[in-house]
Amino acid sequence: MTGEFGGALPAAVEEGVGGFRTTIENTTERGGVNYGEFIEEVRTFMDRARAACPTTELNDDILSRLRAINDLLKGVTIDEWYAPSGTRTDLPARGNIMLPPYTFLDQGADGVVATLRFRRFHLGGNSAVHGGYVGLAVDEVMGLAAGLARGITRTAYLTINYRSVTPLDTDLELKAWVDRTEGRKTFLRATLSDGDRVCADAEALFILLNPGQR
Numbered sequence: 530m531t532g533e534f535g536g537a538l539p540a541a542v543e544e545g546v547g548g549f550r551t552t553i554e555n556t557t558e559r560g561g562v563n564y565g566e567f568i569e570e571v572r573t574f575m576d577r578a579r580a581a582c583p584t585t586e587l588n589d590d591i592l593s594r595l596r597a598i599n600d601l602l603k604g605v606t607i608d609e610w611y612a613p614s615g616t617r618t619d620l621p622a623r624g625n626i627m628l629p630p631y632t633f634l635d636q637g638a639d640g641v642v643a644t645l646r647f648r649r650f651h652l653g654g655n656s657a658v659h660g661g662y663v664g665l666a667v668d669e670v671m672g673l674a675a676g677l678a679r680g681i682t683r684t685a686y687l688t689i690n691y692r693s694v695t696p697l698d699t700d701l702e703l704k705a706w707v708d709r710t711e712g713r714k715t716f717l718r719a720t721l722s723d724g725d726r727v728c729a730d731a732e733a734l735f736i737l738l739n740p741g742q743r
């Protein structure tokens with residue numbers, strides 16, 4: 530493993546326990562009680578960084594503060610299985626910084642319904658969400674639907690039809706449901722809607738991972 534974070538993988542992963550765990554320790558304590566506010570502040574930072582045109586002086590001021598903050602965070606880096614970003618299921622989007630914050634309105638073995646809001650940092654162009662971020666959100670929520678129905682799965686393919694522009698800063702609804710299953714294969718469908726208007730629909734195949742599969 531190379532890179533700052535590659536070396537942080539626990540020995541169990543190196544020994545072939547598997548890339549996705551059948552159980553992931555789920556706590557709402559890691560990162561502390563204000564961790565959700567920290568993640569939200571990071572998202573706000575990304576929104577403002579995306580929108581800002583700083584002066585040279587302001588840029589340099591922010592740069593030196595950011596370097597100090599990054600040094601602080603480097604001192605508390607841990608592996609992905611225990612990092613709160615991605616495993617804090619009490620927080621919108623599991624505390625994952627890159628995802629549009631989403632929360633579930635309904636979830637079960639047949640499918641899930643989530644409400645989500647793309648942000649300025651998800652901008653593609655002309656006030657619309659970047660198509661890749663739509664894919665990120667759809668993959669995430671379909672993956673969770675597949676997970677609730679079957680267990681730990683991985684995306685084999687994901688086809689997205691962009692039906693109309695996806696707006697920023699708007700409460701959207703993302704529905705994902707199981708269409709059919711065949712052995713390890715789970716075929717799902719999804720729709721992303723702004724009220725009655727469909728922004729995108731998708732179909733995907735998720736494969737149930739074998740024990741120990743990386």
Ligand SMILES: CCCCCCCCCCCCCC(=O)SCCNC(=O)CCNC(=O)[C@H](O)C(C)(C)COP(=O)(O)OP(=O)(O)OC[C@H]1O[C@@H](n2cnc3c(N)ncnc32)[C@H](O)[C@@H]1OP(=O)(O)O
Nearest residue numbers: 553554555615616618668669672673683684685686714736
């Ligand atoms: C507390 C914390 C909570 C955390 C929650 C976490 C939730 C996270 C939610 C986030 C979610 C994010 C999720 C992500 O983003 S997952 C990341 C993105 N996906 C990947 O990186 C996947 C890379 N690919 C692979 O790993 C393997 O290829 C997989 C695992 C997919 C299959 O390789 P494997 O060796 O295992 O199986 P197989 O090759 O024998 O295939 C099995 C069957 O499937 C059929 N097949 C395969 N591929 C395709 C295809 N493209 N079209 C049509 N069919 C396909 C194949 O013909 C066969 O069919 P059959 O012959 O049996 O009939």
